[in-house]
Amino acid sequence: LIAAVCITLTEFFSRRVSDEIGPLASAAAASLAAAATIVPLALFVGGDPMGQDLVLGACSGIGFGIGIAAYLLGVRVSSSAVIGPTVAALATLIPFLYAAVVEDLPPVLAWLGAVTVVTGLLFVTMGGDVASNVRGGLPIGIVSGLGYGIGTAFLVDVTDDAGVWPVASQRGMAFITIILWAMLRKRPLLPPMRFAPQSTAAGLFGGLSTALLLAGFTFNAAATSVTASLFPATSVAAGRLFFGDAVNRAQVIGLVIVIIGTITIVIA
Template identity: 30%
Template sequence: MTGALLALGSALCYGIADVAGGLLSRRADFRTVAFLGQAGGLVCAVVAALLLPVRESPWHGIAWGFPSGVGTGIAMVFLYRGISRGTMSVVVPVSAVGGVALPVLVGVILLGDRPSLMAWTGIAVVLPALWLVSRSRSDERDRARPAIANGLVASAGIGVQYLALAQAGDEAGLWPVAAGRVAAVLTIAPMVVRSRPPRFPEARTTVYALVTGAVAATALALYLLATARQLVVIAVVLSSLYPVVPVLWGVTALRERLSAGQVAGLVAAGAAVLLLTLPPP
């Protein structure tokens, strides 16, 4: 149960970070927001890594942290790009579909994860639930197509992020998360430099972006700790429920209307959480 709660905490933090980063990307250049976010996450992760004891040499975990960070960098740029040009309640759920599918397939086929029947049922419910949530209303589909394209690219990055970080283990403390933030900063930096000229936001937006990155780094730290206490497959699925937060925010604060299918998807996502967190009979 502890691992499940950590994974759900990761989903909550990631959902909050996506809402905040998405809103900031509508006020400033999305590449710059992504870069500042990862810089803020780097500071947060290093401080946390220094406070958490390391049980053995961190180099194995750090090595896995770097590809995870490359995935993060790609995911955040395209996620914020999609939100800045489309509907938040469409882009974010689409980004989660590949983020769930890739680690689940690898976890079962290559890593030997064997979820219980109840957990398998929850996993089976999550993918169609996220697909339903990502479906836009018929009158918004033309606008949604670019958002879906960006969300799909982001989903590949998120899948790599989760899969690589799960291999790091928690023996190295949170240094894999810190290493990932270094890789994410280096991945995004060339995109910022290529924008002509590079546009940096006002001071308040910069601070918000840094804090958003710290929240996202917290999400990854919670996910890393969850993978040590839970099957990777289940930790990934629970952590990937983060789209519920931006969808609810889009509906309540941004007045984005949900279709019947999206409502059904949210209900199914809630059922999946119960199936994945309740102990098997």
């Protein structure tokens, strides 16, 4: 649960920078700070990663780089009530579908969860109004969700002995991906130094969320996955309280349905 809150805090500080400078510079700074946080953690935890593990982590980082940059762009033009559930749904569904294809067929409960997630997304998108700009935000949310979902799927085949080194290569490649994106778009690569505290906080909480998830998996993987999947709820609450995001009743219902579906998939 603390990891879910840390994810929201990462978004909170990143949005502060994004609103002033732009989503790409904000995402790049947060990714760089997260990588700097993960490397000491990887040294502390240890591990014996194979080259394949680091490559999978780097491929995951491409997806995560696109995911975080698109997420910050999405909440800038739309609302966290649109972007959050969309991203959470795809980030869960894509690894689920990947596992369904290359590994054992998931149980019926997992498929029920997938249908529930899609139903929740219908509430989120159809319940939006002009203020939440569903038409402008939904495509960006889909891009972000695809990035996170595909990035997560790459981590499925990482070996157990790799430690957290694949996450270090993931965060590093995410930073490189965002920098290249910013160069192509001719946008600022990093925020000015006056935003260093916010960017550092975003990266630290991002790295801390990963550390907490890894620690939770050691004790109880199912419980950790379920509670961490609640992050869209805290993100929407923070977006409403601190950024004035438009949220209506149908979108709240959709958010709850998405979370229920996500939890169902994780439990299955």
